[in-house]
Amino acid sequence: MLSTGARRGWAWSDVDIAVPRPSGRLPGIRMAGFSQRVPAFVDITMVAHPSVTLLVDLSEAAGLAYDTQARHQRGSAVVGLLPGDLRVTGRGIGDCLQIRLEPAAAAAVLGASAELSGTTVALEDVWGRDADRAEDRLRAATSWRERFTIVEEILGRRLAARPPVDPEVGYTWRRTLASRGRVRVECLADEVGWSRKRLWSRFRSQLGITPKRAARLVRFDNAAHLLAAGRTPADVATRSGYVDQSHLHREVKAFTGRTPTDLAVAPWLAIDHVAWPD
Missing domain, CATH: 1.10.10.60 (Homeodomain-like)
Structure with missing residues (x-):
């Protein structure tokens, strides 16, 4: 089941938010879908939190961009713990899937948690071709419910494939x-x-x-x-x-x-x- 909500009058006007109901299938992993239906410019600064973040860009326009003191990049990204001053910008309409992984889950899903701390890298740099395949499947889905199911399958498979932390x-x-x-x-x-x-x-x-x-x-x-x-x-x-x-x-x-x-x-x-x- 899905629950949805909307927040208006702040930096991201006209954004709908979809979240899946809590599930025990992916311990240490949470996700939310963001849909911007009215063309607008998004400019928001991340606040550090105790999770590694996957931002999967499903937009059809220019897409999301990330600015740090060291680099500028676009598309889907992995934001490690303690990313520093990170601004996320975008223009137009489209969808974005945000996945938060507690560090123990990130170590299994990404396999590179130690190297990711303090950095922001392209998802394809971590997952290779699997990143493109995942994006294609998520873009082809017709609802957030279907997208969350796809993510559960992908991340569940990765969790099962790697040994857990001590x-x-x-x-x-x-x-x-x-x-x-x-x-x-x-x-x-x-x-x-x-x-x-x-x-x-x-x-x-x-x-x-x-x-x-x-x-x-x-x-x-x-x-x-x-x-x-x-x-x-x-x-x-x-x-x-x-x-x-x-x-x-x-x-x-x-x-x-x-x-x-x-x-x-x-x-x-x-x-x-x-x-x-x-």
Whole structure:
């Protein structure tokens, strides 16, 4: 079953959003479809979140473009963890499929999680010809329901083809998410029966990020959504486990280059309750 919603009056006017109902078939993977039906110029800056992102461009016009400090590219892309200052632009009408993969799922689906952290690369650079075949199938589909079914098939096959990350690494990631980044690495190492050094090394090699950096990212993501929900920076700092409001300010600045006040009205966060419902 599909649920749909629309948001108007922000950076992407006249965009319809489709999301599949939650399913246990693809653990650690979520997706949403975006359809722009009225010609318009889209210009939006991504906000870092604890997922690797696949942006599958299904538009018929100029398509999506990505601008970072280092490069400019077009088409479908994989956005690794901590991509930095990334702007996504597009013009005209068309569809885009966004897939969010938790790092453990990304390691299986993409097979290159460590190399992707901090980067944005073309999907074909990661999947080769499979990227073109997947895009062709998705463009030929007549509904978002059909597209989500196709994605489940493609990603499910890739998940089954690769060994999962170490159980200790997967557990550490899940604990980090559940605690909203507030459990110390030493405690996590004790819980899985590894040394801090071993956990650090295996986590980094398999997920492309250190345990401490992962905790900071998860904590920031929680704080960003509290700010977007209208809570004050002082309240968010307390609720998210920051030492004080200045600490929150420094972390928001480090992840986004913005102030907490600016982040609270970021268009990227404005649709999360529709596209990525809890």
